Amino acid sequence: MLSAVLVLSVLALSLLIAQFLKLQWVGRRFPPGPTPLPFLGNLWTLNFRIDRDNLIELAKPYGNIYTVWLGQTPIVVINGYEAVRNSLTSHTDVFALRPGMPYFQKIFGENGIVFSNGHTWKQxxxxxxxxxxxxxxxxxSLEMRILEEAQHLVKFFAVQxxxxxxxxxxxxxxxxxVICAVVFGHRFSTDDKLFLRLIKSVNLVTRFPGTTWGWIYDVFSPLMPLLPGPHKKVFGCWEEVRSFVREEIKLHRERRVAxxxxxxxxxxxxxxxxxxKNDPTSVFYxxxxxxxxxxxxxxxIDTTSxxxxxxxLYMVEYPDVQEKVQKELDAVLxxxxxxxxxxxxxxxxxxxxIHEVQRYASILTGVGRQSLKDTSFQGFFIPKGTIIFGNLTSALYDPxxxxxxxQFNPSHFLDKEGKFVNKEAFMPFSAGHRVCLGEQxxxxxxxxxxxxxxxxFTFHLPRNEEKKISSDYVLGTTVHPLPYQICAVPR
Known part of the structure; x- marks a missing residue:
């Protein structure tokens, strides 16, 4: 019995050493970065999540272009406005592919717009x-639809x-x-229990990728169907959302007159x-x-909300900014x-x-691409098939x-005369030919x-509120603020 345990221990140790040496050997082809551990890669270094603070901090010892490993997968992270912009625009034909991350492949497959490539993506x-x-x-016409929903929100706060x-x-x-009107042609009542359940399911699905379990799923995806865990609940929720859309499609088909x-x-x-329907190359089914x-x-739902x-939250934290906004609104309108x-x-x-909110919050940490061929970028060799991660936050925070x-500073977008100015480093919607479809x-x-x-309304914290405003966040598909309470006082 003892000898069997010893043999297994030696085999396990040998496997770990072999994996470690393999990562070191393969890693010589990539830009430098933190030393990866066998099987886990740099997940331990990253606290099992890739967030904006971790990625920016790693640029200090390793430079604006470095490599991190998610398990056995190397990812080249690009930081700083110039490098990020260059990767998304000047190298747009080389870094053209959307990489297939296991979680998103599981829920979207290779259809659609965001995670597809080639002919399917273009069409x-x-x-x-x-x-x-x-x-x-x-x-x-669409603005009036948006305004209608904004007024529903105003009424909600008024009732409070x-x-x-x-x-x-x-x-x-x-x-x-708003997006329901675009996709389904109608809105849903806030009292609709099915719709509320759907929104909660969407929330769970979009937040899962930023959790520890989300990264574990991507690294060990072949094993995850065999293991218990929160991913089971997430995929159950996803099926509910798919069923909801499937039912909407069915109702459209039944109700619409030729x-x-x-x-x-x-x-x-x-x-x-x-x-x-008779085109064999069609991507419409x-x-x-x-x-x-x-x-x-x-x-x-996720980005705008x-x-x-x-x-x-920022208006509560910076009441002087809120007051200046209200004075301008009152003076102009x-x-x-x-x-x-x-x-x-x-x-x-x-x-x-509004622009400073988007810059400072930086809700989309970055965008993933994949190299179509061996190439050189900013003096580094990037092998074919390598995943490239452009850190958008590093552009929005580039000193x-x-x-x-x-700091939250609206003057970033104002000149000396108080006129609005666009900034080239403002790219919360990404850049290049895969820039966010719904930006406008x-x-x-x-x-x-x-x-x-x-x-x-004028917004402020509840009176005698001991809890300070937290700058921490919840990482998911986007970066969410921690739950908070506010008071909306009618003006």
Whole structure:
């Protein structure tokens, strides 16, 4: 018995040593970085999560371009505005592929827009952009839909009568109904129990990738179906969300009369399925419709609602900024005037504050690409198939482009005369040909929700609130603030 244990111990130790030496040998081809451990790679070094602080800190000893290992997979991390921008624009043809991370492959497959490549990606992205324009993006009709949802949110806060409330669910409900109108053609009541359950499932699915279990899943994905853990619940929730979208597609097919013009994304996609049914290269079929619908739904909820939650938190933390925004709104807009996105040009300080919220919150840590071929980048050799991770936060916090990168400072977007100025290092939506498809929609939503709320209320912490505002965050697909309560006092 003792000899068997000894043999197994020697074998295990030999395996660990062999794996360690293999990583050292293979790692010589990549930019330098922290020493990886056998099987775990640098997960231990990263505290089992890749967040903006870890990635920026690692640039100090290893430089703006370094390698970290997720298990046995090397990832080249790129930091700093110049390098990140260069990787996404100048090298866009080389770093063109979206890498297949196991978790996202499991839930999306190779369909859709965000995680597809090649012909599928080109066709689906073109469809997405065209459909958004057809549904009113950049036009007053869609703005009025956004404003309607903003007013629902205003009414929610008004009912609270200045009492402490957690804004999370109300913000998510209102924002989600904008994208529901785009994808499904209708909104959902905040009392709809099925919809509320759906939102909670979406929240679980989008936050899982940033958890310790999320990274363990990606590293040990072949073993995870055999093991218990929270991933089982996550995939159960995901199936509920898929079933919801599948049912919406079925209802559209049953209710729509032949010849009726399309009214939402599902209608437009089903028309494409009909047009291309005899094309063997077509990427339009029901499974891809489900994926595209889910991508729009998840991205449309998560990004804008998270940005708005950070915006409200910052207004509480910086009451002087909130006051200046309200003074500008009062001076420029008539009390009964209906806000529109074009008004941002008349509201330079408000516009600067919204941009600074996006910069400072940096809700999307980075974007993943994969090298199509062996190449040289910034003096480093990048082998074919290598995953490249452009750290967007490092661009938004780059001290060479921002006067006070670690402070909330709307003056970053104002000149000496108080006029709004764009900054080249402002890239929260990424850059290049895979720039966020919904960028304009997200900008419009954030502006109209934010101004509607600040015109109606002054936000502050609950009185005698001992808990300080926390700068910590919850890492998921995006960076969420910790739960908090605020008071909305009618103006």
């Amino acid at each position: 689906q992205r073109r469809f997405g952009l065209t459909t958004l324009r057809n549904l009113g993006l950049g036009k007053r 009568e200045g009492k402490p409330t957690d804004p999370y669910m109300s913000v998510v409900n209102s924002v989600s109904n 010849g009726d013009p399309p009214e939402d994304l599902i209608d437009y996609f089903q028309d494409e399925i009909t047009k291309t 029901e499974n891809s419709l489900i994926t595209v619908g889910l991508e729009f739904f998840l991205a449309g 998270t940005s708005l939650l950070w915006a409200l 008539e009390p009964s005037e209906i806000i529109c996105y074009e008004d941002r040009k008349r509201l330079p300080y408000t516009n600067a504050v 060479e482009h921002w006067e006070t990168p670690r 929609l997200a900008r419009t939503e954030l502006f109209m929700f934010f101004t509607s709320l600040l015109r109606a």
